[in-house]
Amino acid sequence: MTDRAGxxxxxxxxxxxxxxxxxxxxxxxxxxxxxxxxxxxxAGRRPTPGPGGGVFRRRLGWRAAVVVVAAMxxxxxxxxQGRAVIVHVFRFAGVELRQGPGPANxxxxxxxxxxxxxxxxxxxxxxxxxxxxxxxxxRPGDVVVSDGGRVVSLIYRRTPHGLIRIDExxxxxxxxxxxxxxxxxxxxxxxxxxxxxxxxxxxxxxVYITRNGTPAVASARLTTGNTLIWxxxxxxxxxxxxxxxxxALAVARSAR
Amino acid sequence: xxxxxxxxAAIARARGGDLDAxxxxxxxxxxxxxxxxxxxxxxxESDDVVQEAFVKAFRHLSRFRAGEPFxxxxxxxxxxxxxxxxxxxxRRAALALRIPxxxxxxxxxxxxxxxxxxxxxxxxxxxxxxxLPDRERQVVVCRYFLDLSVAETAQVLAWPLGSVKxxxxxxxxxxxxxxxxxxxxxxxxx
Numbered sequence: 426m427t428d429r430a431g432x433x434x435x436x437x438x439x440x441x442x443x444x445x446x447x448x449x450x451x452x453x454x455x456x457x458x459x460x461x462x463x464x465x466x467x468a469g470r471r472p473t474p475g476p477g478g479g480v481f482r483r484r485l486g487w488r489a490a491v492v493v494v495a496a497m498x499x500x501x502x503x504x505x506q507g508r509a510v511i512v513h514v515f516r517f518a519g520v521e522l523r524q525g526p527g528p529a530n531x532x533x534x535x536x537x538x539x540x541x542x543x544x545x546x547x548x549x550x551x552x553x554x555x556x557x558x559x560x561x562x563x564r565p566g567d568v569v570v571s572d573g574g575r576v577v578s579l580i581y582r583r584t585p586h587g588l589i590r591i592d593e594x595x596x597x598x599x600x601x602x603x604x605x606x607x608x609x610x611x612x613x614x615x616x617x618x619x620x621x622x623x624x625x626x627x628x629x630x631x632v633y634i635t636r637n638g639t640p641a642v643a644s645a646r647l648t649t650g651n652t653l654i655w656x657x658x659x660x661x662x663x664x665x666x667x668x669x670x671x672x673a674l675a676v677a678r679s680a681r
Numbered sequence: 682x683x684x685x686x687x688x689x690a691a692i693a694r695a696r697g698g699d700l701d702a703x704x705x706x707x708x709x710x711x712x713x714x715x716x717x718x719x720x721x722x723x724x725x726e727s728d729d730v731v732q733e734a735f736v737k738a739f740r741h742l743s744r745f746r747a748g749e750p751f752x753x754x755x756x757x758x759x760x761x762x763x764x765x766x767x768x769x770x771x772r773r774a775a776l777a778l779r780i781p782x783x784x785x786x787x788x789x790x791x792x793x794x795x796x797x798x799x800x801x802x803x804x805x806x807x808x809x810x811x812x813l814p815d816r817e818r819q820v821v822v823c824r825y826f827l828d829l830s831v832a833e834t835a836q837v838l839a840w841p842l843g844s845v846k847x848x849x850x851x852x853x854x855x856x857x858x859x860x861x862x863x864x865x866x867x868x869x870x871x
Contacts, residue, residue: 443826446780
C-alpha cells in the first residue's frame with residue numbers, strides 16, 4: 426500500500442504546475458465600462474434590472490451624480506486625451522503602477538513578510554515557479570525567499586553597478602505582488618527577449634501586496650536607482666539597481 | 682494625492698457610492714475574476730461574465746461582511762454568472778482547457794528529453810481534468826488552478842465544506858488512476 430498523503434501531494438502539485446501553464450486569453454480592461462454602467466445606474470439614466478435596483482437608485486442618486494461630475498473632472502485633469510480611468514491603476518506582470526506618493530516608508534529596514542535567507546538550490550524547492558538567474562551577473566550573493574515561497578529575491582552586492590536586487594514571483598497569476606507609486610512620465614515600454622517590459626527611471630515608492638490584497642506596511646520603501654520589470658511565461662521579475670537602461674536590458678536578456 | 686488604498690478601505694468607500702474606490706477594486710481583481718470565469722467554463726463570454734459580476738457585486742456590497750477577504754466573495758458571484766451562461770448554452774466540448782505548446786526558452790533546465798516527457802505528462806493531465814465529471818472538474822479548477830483553500834472553494838461554489846472535500850478526494854483518485862500505470866482499474870470501479 427502506498428502512502429496515501431504521498432500520492433495525493435504528488436497529484437496536487439502536478440495539478441498546480443499545470444494550472445500555471447493553462448492557456449487563458451487576456452482579460453479586457455473593464456474598469457471604465459463597469460464604472461460607466463454603475464454611474465448610469467446610480468444617476469437613474471437607465472432602468473436597472475436586478476434586485477434592489479430601484480431602491481438603490483433613489484438612495485444614491487444625488488450622491489452618485491456628484492461622484493460622476495467629480496470623476497469626470499478628475500479624468501480631465503489626469504488625462505488630457507480623456508482616455509482612461511486606468512491611468513492611476515496600471516497593471517503589468519503582477520505589478521500595479523499608480524501616480525502619486527506611496528504609503529509612509531517603513532521606519533525600520535523595509536522587509537518583505539517572512540524573509541528567509543537560503544541557498545539558490547533550496548530556494549528552487551521552496552517556490553512554485555522556476556527561478557531565473559541572469560548569466561550576466563552569475564550566482565547571487567544572497568538568496569531570500571519571502572512570504573511562504575511567494576517571492577524570491579536574488580541579491581548581488583558587488584557588481585560593476587553596485588548593489589542589484591532581483592525579485593521574482595508568479596506575476597502572470599491574478600493579483601498584484603507589488604504596488605509602485607510613480608510619475609507615468611518616468612515609465613517607458615521596453616522589450617526583453619521579444620516580450621513587453623517596463624523601464625522606470627529613478628527612485629519611487631514601493632510596497633509589497635500580500636495574498637489578501639493588503640499592502641504590507643513593513644515593506645514600504647523608496648527604491649534605489651532604476652527599475653526594470655519584465656516577465657516570461659511562468660515568472661515575473663523586477664530588477665532594481667544603479668544601472669542604466671542598456672545594462673539592465675543586457676542583464677534581463679541573460680536570465681535563464 | 683491618492684495613497685495606497687487597501688481592499689477594506691476601497692470597499693468601505695465603494696459602499697458609500699465612491700465609484701473611484703470601486704474602480705480600484707475592479708482593476709485589482711479583473712484578471713483574477715476573468716481567469717476564474719474562463720477556467721470554470723465561461724469561454725469567450727468570460728469578459729461579459731466578469732463585467733456582469735462586478736456590476737452585481739457593487740449592487741450587493743451592503744451584504745459583504747467587512748473584514749472578510751474580497752476575492753472569494755467576488756468569485757462566488759463570478760461562478761454563479763458563469764453557471765448562468767453555460768446553462769443557456771451547451772457547448773462544453775469547445776471549452777476544454779489546454780496548455781499552449783511549450784516555448785523552449787521558458788522551460789526549466791533539465792534536458793530536452795525530460796522537458797518533452799514532462800510536457801507530455803502535463804498535457805495528459807489536462808486532458809484527464811477535461812474529462813472529469815462536471816462537479817469534480819469545478820472543484821479541481823478552484824482548488825488547484827485558482828489556488829483557493831477548501832473553505833474558499835466552498836464559498837465560491839456555494840457547496841458545504843464536506844462536499845468540497847469528498848469531491849476533491851474523488852477527483853484526485855480518478856486522476857491518479859489515469860496517471861499511475863497499473864491503477865486504471867480504480868477508474869472503472871469508481
